[in-house]
Amino acid sequence: xxxxxxxxxxxxxxxxxxxxxxxxxxxxxxxxxxxxxxxxxxxxxxxxxxxxxxxxxxxxxxxxxxxxxxxxxxxxxxxxxxxxxxxxxxxxxxxxxxxxxxxxxxxxxxxxxxxxxxxxxxxxxxxxxxxxxxxxxxxxxxxxxxxxxxxxxxxxxxxxxxxxxxxxxxxxxxxxxxxxxxxxxxxxxxxxxxxxxxxxxxxxxxxxxxxxxxxxxxx
Numbered sequence: 296x297x298x299x300x301x302x303x304x305x306x307x308x309x310x311x312x313x314x315x316x317x318x319x320x321x322x323x324x325x326x327x328x329x330x331x332x333x334x335x336x337x338x339x340x341x342x343x344x345x346x347x348x349x350x351x352x353x354x355x356x357x358x359x360x361x362x363x364x365x366x367x368x369x370x371x372x373x374x375x376x377x378x379x380x381x382x383x384x385x386x387x388x389x390x391x392x393x394x395x396x397x398x399x400x401x402x403x404x405x406x407x408x409x410x411x412x413x414x415x416x417x418x419x420x421x422x423x424x425x426x427x428x429x430x431x432x433x434x435x436x437x438x439x440x441x442x443x444x445x446x447x448x449x450x451x452x453x454x455x456x457x458x459x460x461x462x463x464x465x466x467x468x469x470x471x472x473x474x475x476x477x478x479x480x481x482x483x484x485x486x487x488x489x490x491x492x493x494x495x496x497x498x499x500x501x502x503x504x505x506x507x508x509x510x511x512x513x514x
Contacts, residue, residue, distance in 0.1 A: 296383055296429070297326045298369045301359040303347065304333030307494050308502075310373035311337065311513065315506035317371070323383035324369065327512065330359040340512035353408050353447045360430065360450070361439045371427045374488045376502070378481060387461040388428050390420040394452060397421040408447035415441070415448065422451035422458075424465045425488030430454060468493040474501050 298317065302310065310329075317327060329338070332346040345362050347355040360370065369386060391397075395418045398409045412419075422428070434454040441448055468477060469490030474497045481487045489498055 296324060296367055296369050297328060297365055298324050298371050298383075298427075299343070299360070299363055300327065300329050300371050300373055301356045302329045302331040302333070302373055303355070304331065304335060307491070308499070309489065309494065310335065311510075312502045312506050313371060313373050313375055314340070314510045314512045315508065316375075316377040318510040318512075319506060319508070320377040320380050321383060322380070327371075330362060337513050339514050351447055352404070353450060354443055357435070357439055357443070357450050360435045363430075363432070363435065366432050367429060369427055369429055372425070372488070374490070375425060375427055376487055376489075376505070378484055378486065378505070381485060386427055386429055387463075388422060388451075388455050388458050389424055389426045389463045390422040390452075390455070390460045391424050391462060391465050392421050393418050394421050394449075397423070404447060405449075408449050411446045412448045412452055416453065416456050419452060419456050420458075420460055420462075422455045422460060423449045424451075424463070425467045426463070426465075426486050428455075468498070471495045471497070473497055477501055 326341060328341045328343050330343045330345050332344055334342060343362055345359050348358045369383060394409055394413045401409050428451055438450055438453045466484050467488040467490060468480060469492045477498060
């Protein structure tokens with residue numbers, strides 16, 4: 296299977312470390328392809344060109360994934376970091392709790408997207424955790440055909456509504472932490488993720504320690 300990363304260019308270096316973690320630990324994949332129209336100057340990997348269609352994050356993501364023609368593929372986000380050896384066939388469709396439980400911690404547009412997904416599908420499993428996942432072309436097309444004109448939905452949960460999946464605790468670090476605290480948080484994890492508020496000096500130092508070698512996707 297090929298890994299696709301729907302990507303919107305930002306000043307941060309999450310993508311660089313994501314790719315390094317894939318190359319360091321993941322086996323069994325065929326290629327990594329960015330879906331984007333904004334390529335970082337250091338990136339020399341393959342690209343599936345597609346512009347964002349609006350200012351709405353979920354709509355942009357599903358529009359990019361809709362461009363993929365593979366019958367089955369893996370989606371990574373640029374802030375997913377692999378911490379130990381893994382074969383691509385070991386990637387599960389991981390979830391944590393239900394949509395109503397996730398709604399309690401959501402705000403803004405993401406809250407509305409979860410609410411719309413609940414209204415359409417009911418209180419199903421919450422698959423929009425910070426892990427890669429495996430999509431089929433059919434699942435992406437089914438989600439793409441939802442009413443996106445004035446609504447947003449959370450994509451993984453909508454796509455995997457009929458899936459059993461496997462439950463796992465999420466690990467996203469989106470606030471400043473000491474290097475020791477981060478190391479303790481990610482100990483024994485297979486993946487972790489970070490957000491803009493977590494990408495401080497201590498996190499960058501740790502990422503450089505975890506993934507010091509350039510990947511083949513970097514000049």
